[in-house]
Amino acid sequence: MKFDAPAGKTIVDDPTVIGKSTRRIDGPRKTTGTAPYAYERHDVVSGQAYGYIVGSAIARGRITAMNLDAARKAPGVIAVIAATETEPVGTSPFNTAPLFGGRDIAHYHQAIACVVAETFEQARAAAALIRTTYDRDAGDYDLAKVKDGAKIAPGWSVPEDIQRNGNFAEAYAAAPVQLDQTYTTPDEAHAMMEPFATIAAWEGDKLTLWTSNQMINWSKRALASILKMPAENIRLDSPFIGGGFGGKLFIRADAVLAALGAKAAGRPVKIAMQRPLMFNNATHRPATIQRVRIGTDADGRILAMGHECWSGNLPGGSAENGAAQTRALYSGPDNLTVSYISRLDLPEGNAMRAPGEAVGHLALEVAMDELAEKLGLDPIEFRLRNEPERMPGDPSKRFSGRHLVECLREGADRFGWSARQSRPASVRDGRWLVGMGVAAGYRGAPITKSAARVSLDNAGRVRVETDMTDIGTGSYTIIAQTAAECIGVPLDQVRVDLGDSRSPVSSGSGGQWGAASSTAGVYAACVELRRMVAEKFGMNADTARFEGGRVVDGKTRRRLAEAGPLSAEGQMDYGDFQNDYDMGTYAGHFAEVGVDAYTGEVRIRRMLAVCDAGRILNPLSARSQVIGAMVMSAGSALMEDLVVDKRFGFFVNHDLAGYEVPVHADIPHQEVVFLDTLDDVISPLKAKGVGELGICGPGAAIANAVYNATGVRVRDYPITLDKLIDKLPDVA
């Protein structure tokens, strides 16, 4: 069905299941270890051999020789596939770095071999026997060095026209109050807990991959192009995914090597990419350098807003568009937002949770804090004075549903913002310097077509099948809630099957579009099923009510089960009317930190997010999405940093010991409030995603709190104690 005008009356206007906090239907399996992740599927095919990946030891150049003899003779080895003996595999629109084959090396730890053996231990031991020699080429690994030759970035996430509106330079020069600051963010890793993993099996020319992937249909198409085979001969199955955060949007070397290895071995092959390879073999969030210039009048009204962002990538790779939110957040007639890209020979940079905005807020929302101080305004008041009526970066667009002002006001009340001292370093609690910070949050709310099949059996049970994925987001449960609501059955009568490429094609999970899109697709299929049921009962589908396992139309009343078995497919498509709107999600983020007056150690004391994201389908799991994103944002503010070896071109701290992410002890209790809003422009469910909104702003709120606590402004993330310690106020 087509959603081609803002939602009027829908079949979910008085919900009894959606919108209610609901324990996840997959929870009992996840908590008992019975939810099967990719590498664990002993039951799907017999004779699984083990693959072990070897990564390149140089960042750029050519393999001169590989000695594979010892590995091939090692005990248990079934097959060795080597880059020097394999034609480069194909490319896909979703991959930048080459995945395997040929002598050329594009980045460090690019896969160059895979050993297949009877056991994991044998494959690992044999892989260590491969000797490779290289001709190393020079490469560019330092963003600050290549920045000046950067080009304006092309591609989906980057506005080409850097001056949409007005003349930034003149407006900025004329502004009575100005701020011009530069911020840097480091490369970051997804570091999802489940490694990339695949079991591959061939049956003639048909290939099945039990894998861990966020976007089943993209990846099926990509794999077809990479392996140069018809997509219809490929099946992907990903019912459980141990975290993705964008890292599993695309096919990675584990899938390619499992497929090639299984062909070479003549048996199914399973591979989990070794953790120390993941950081350089796969994608990461690229480092940025961001310059923010804001000019205001004496009352703090923004006259000119400029945000430029530099990042680097392999040739053909996209930019990290840190300026994205700046086109939408604050009024200002002259708005300059632009991303520049340079070539870097580091591993491929690509989407990580809220690409662009996550790091963009770390710059913009600190700049807003700095300017508020300059203006002598409370940072919330400064933001309220600049609430736009239309999208500043593109005034042809209205906002679909925007309640940022309420988010900030409600948050201020709940957090006790009025107790904040505007003079930095003025609150002391024992050895701790204490401060509060605020940031606004904006993340686009994209929605995209999505399909599902909904079936009814003759016991009145409902089954939903779609290739949608649940990467921890709670898709299983919100999809079950949607079907239960639309068909009028209890939640426990709904079964949901996800992640199988044989099912109707969904939106997949990415870009915060998954929840809104996939449930709208299920809604469309349910509307079709209702029509079929009504027809069978001779009822009018528009007036029939589906509730409590019954269908009621006027005086007629039938048990739903009597209509089964029936099966309906539906897809939700979207009309052009949405182009007239900027569809976004909004948040007010608050943080309180303590900074050790002696050591500079930063401890987060409290965090609050007040979110506006339309209807919240399952407040329980939506809250988890937001707190999880707040944790990741705390990580980027305070510790996460893929350290680049600028001589040899790789990320040095490529494991979970060296790449520090927040742990239990780093994170306090977190509070999340959802404003009760509905966005009728987005879909009949009026719901938007929240999984990325939560990472847009909390890091800046923490950075602003550190400044408020200490009077030290650190503009190079992460804010580690070495950057604070020699500037801290004297210890009395």
Added chain:
Amino acid sequence: MSDPILPVTRRALLGSSAASVAILTAGEAKAGNVAASAASIRMPVSLTVNGTERLLTLDPRTTLLDALREHLQLTGTKKGCDHGQCGACTVIVNGERINSCLSLAVQHAGDEVTTIEGLGTPDKLHPMQDAFVEHDGYQCGYCTPGQICSSVAMLKEIARGVPSHVTGDLDGEMRATDVEIRERMSGNICRCGAYSNIAAAIADVARG
């Protein structure tokens, strides 16, 4: 598999597993015929897993984690890093939580191992499992079995009076305070960031 099975005593077995570690280390430096020859050895090991005695014949390089996941097909215990960095592989051995990727299976002859499958089932959840579902103490679920095994054993550590880095009074009564819970669970990474909910779930169980 045609590899010979060596009948060995527990003492000899422990001795040779230590030797095989040494061989592997040397193998890295000298490439590896040494490592390759170690690969043809199999050793019997018997351990009790979730109350049932299991006899396995293993390559001595097999970690306890892989013995569980690959040989016993108890895949509830997760491999996040294989290097002792994440806690996803946490199981309870003789009442203590350990990272099962950091020890070889043959070191555990005679040991009592409890995995997530031994705590409860989907139809009969352990109170900690139920608390995780109730508080949404997970997202992707991959760190979850490790978090749950860790938290069950951790509460017993507190009950036994084992101090932690944040314990203020070593002589006083030890309590499962919020700070203690967060400190003691810090070896279990959750990249989904469910910490706040995990702490709430554990606190619920600790209160009884």
